[in-house]
Amino acid sequence: MRYALALTIIAVLGILGQIVVQVNIQQLSRDTHVIDVAALQRTLSERLSKAALAILMAPDSATQSTYVDELLSAVPQWEQSHLALQQGDATLGLPGHNSPAVVRLFAQIAPNFNVMQDAATKLVVAYETQPPVVLPTTPTLASRIAPDVHQILVAEPGFVNGMDAIVAQYQREADSRVNQLQVTEWTLLAIELVVILLLVLLVFRPATRYVGQSITDLVLAREREHELAALKDQFIVDANHELRTPIMALYNNLEILAALNERAQPEQRTRILERALSSGNAVLRLLNNVLDTSALEGKAPRLELRGVALDPLIRAVLETFDPSEIGDPEMPSGQFAARTVTLQVPAGTFVRADEARLRQILINLLANALKYSAPGSPIDISAGAPAPPRRGRGAHAGAAASAEQVQISVRDRGLGIPQRDVAKLFERFVRLERDIAGPARGTGVGLYMCRMLVEAMGGRIWVESSGVPGEGSTFSFVLPASPPEAVLIPVTPTVADASSTLTS
Numbered sequence: 001m002r003y004a005l006a007l008t009i010i011a012v013l014g015i016l017g018q019i020v021v022q023v024n025i026q027q028l029s030r031d032t033h034v035i036d037v038a039a040l041q042r043t044l045s046e047r048l049s050k051a052a053l054a055i056l057m058a059p060d061s062a063t064q065s066t067y068v069d070e071l072l073s074a075v076p077q078w079e080q081s082h083l084a085l086q087q088g089d090a091t092l093g094l095p096g097h098n099s100p101a102v103v104r105l106f107a108q109i110a111p112n113f114n115v116m117q118d119a120a121t122k123l124v125v126a127y128e129t130q131p132p133v134v135l136p137t138t139p140t141l142a143s144r145i146a147p148d149v150h151q152i153l154v155a156e157p158g159f160v161n162g163m164d165a166i167v168a169q170y171q172r173e174a175d176s177r178v179n180q181l182q183v184t185e186w187t188l189l190a191i192e193l194v195v196i197l198l199l200v201l202l203v204f205r206p207a208t209r210y211v212g213q214s215i216t217d218l219v220l221a222r223e224r225e226h227e228l229a230a231l232k233d234q235f236i237v238d239a240n241h242e243l244r245t246p247i248m249a250l251y252n253n254l255e256i257l258a259a260l261n262e263r264a265q266p267e268q269r270t271r272i273l274e275r276a277l278s279s280g281n282a283v284l285r286l287l288n289n290v291l292d293t294s295a296l297e298g299k300a301p302r303l304e305l306r307g308v309a310l311d312p313l314i315r316a317v318l319e320t321f322d323p324s325e326i327g328d329p330e331m332p333s334g335q336f337a338a339r340t341v342t343l344q345v346p347a348g349t350f351v352r353a354d355e356a357r358l359r360q361i362l363i364n365l366l367a368n369a370l371k372y373s374a375p376g377s378p379i380d381i382s383a384g385a386p387a388p389p390r391r392g393r394g395a396h397a398g399a400a401a402s403a404e405q406v407q408i409s410v411r412d413r414g415l416g417i418p419q420r421d422v423a424k425l426f427e428r429f430v431r432l433e434r435d436i437a438g439p440a441r442g443t444g445v446g447l448y449m450c451r452m453l454v455e456a457m458g459g460r461i462w463v464e465s466s467g468v469p470g471e472g473s474t475f476s477f478v479l480p481a482s483p484p485e486a487v488l489i490p491v492t493p494t495v496a497d498a499s500s501t502l503t504s
């Protein structure tokens with residue numbers, strides 16, 4: 001619309017400019033003609049006065065007759081132009097529209113004009129009324145016309161000067177019209193330039209930027225598409241591997257149990273079954289994530305939100321992990337390559353969440369903490385009021401903390417995450433270069449699912465890490481807090497120990 005408007009304005013100004021120029025050119029040619037006729041008046045009045053003087057001075061009647069003819073030719077022309085200049089005459093091409101200044105100047109020379117006109121008329125009459133035979137008593141023509149010639153000669157300089165002033169005035173008025181035309185043309189040109197400038201600033205520049213941005217977006221989208229295709233390929237390889245390993249472990253453990261049959265000690269049987277269950281859990285975890293990821297595809301998951309007590313839920317989640325990895329308070333110390341898991345969750349902390357989905361988030365974060373840190377290194381789980389955000393450290397750091405939210409954090413002392421990878425960590429199929437090549441198995445959908453679920457529950461998730469191996473990383477998310485009275489306790493705590501630390 002702006003573009004069309006600007007083009008219309010430029011076109012209208014162009015047409016307007018042409019009309020103004022054409023009208024003024026016609027006016028200027030009229031001005032030139034008027035000036036020519038006015039200048040001719042001067043010559044005609046001079047011809048008139050010279051002819052009158054020549055008649056007076058003529059040595060013989062033949063010469064007199066020649067000059068009378070000259071007078072008779074000059075006077076009508078002179079009279080007609082004089083009248084036409086003031087009142088207009090189509091045959092002479094004179095408009096007769098004079099400015100007040102010109103009208104005043106014509107009024108000033110009117111007496112001179114009248115005197116010259118009367119004297120010339122009288123002179124012609126005197127010439128034409130001469131008796132055919134000149135008697136000695138008859139006054140001579142020269143004596144009769146001498147006063148008229150005198151009057152003409154006296155009035156003529158005033159008339160000529162007046163006409164000069166009129167010509168000069170006509171010239172000035174024509175010049176000022178030329179100046180005005182120039183000013184109008186410059187003004188139109190300046191407006192056109194302003195419109196073109198506005199066109200550049202308001203249409204071309206944003207359009208160029210928009211086109212540039214669109215091209216950049218397209219290029220980025222293509223790159224992202226290629227990246228995603230590569231990630232998907234990698235995912236298929238990883239998912240295959242991820243599934244095969246726990247299924248094989250499950251199968252092997254059941255096979256051992258079948259082989260031992262009656263010979264298996266109760267303790268041995270429990271251990272084998274626990275391993276089999278843990279492998280089954282791993283398969284389920286993976287399948288849940290993969291199925292959810294493809295089922296959701298950017299859509300918000302369906303949730304059943306209610307008050308969930310955090311402490312029992314986290315303890316229940318911990319129990320789903322392999323005790324040989326995480327440690328088990330009920331097993332004798334030193335029996336497993338276990339690690340210290342510190343739990344700092346004030347009793348009576350509730351969040352508004354979908355319990356099953358919250359469990360899924362916690363399982364993913366804990367599984368990662370275990371997977372990407374050395375065996376035996378501690379893991380801290382905490383919950384409470386959101387900490388004031390630390391600038392620039394995490395993907396979502398910088399958002400304001402709120403008292404109506406609960407922050408849950410899982411901290412490990414593992415490999416950590418380099419700053420440059422933090423931003424893309426919560427995208428689909430993303431695994432760190434280090435881990436694609438490394439021993440830790442994974443599919444790159446866990447954190448993506450976590451983000452989708454946390455955001456669907458009205459929270460946000462982020463990671464803080466120095467990127468230094470051994471200093472580890474802290475994955476945190478916030479969820480809306482829930483008042484205890486609205487609570488349906490979701491799980492029965494199975495960890496009897498009410499203390500906040502689980503130690504192997």
Ligand code: ADP
Pocket residue numbers: 364368369372373412414415416417425430431432433435441442443444445446447448473
């Ligand atoms: P995966 O199945 O590969 O673990 P996730 O989406 O859970 O998929 O994690 C994505 C990537 O983020 C992982 O492959 C790993 O490179 C990195 N990552 C996740 N958690 C941690 C952690 N606690 N410490 C270090 N790196 C981690």
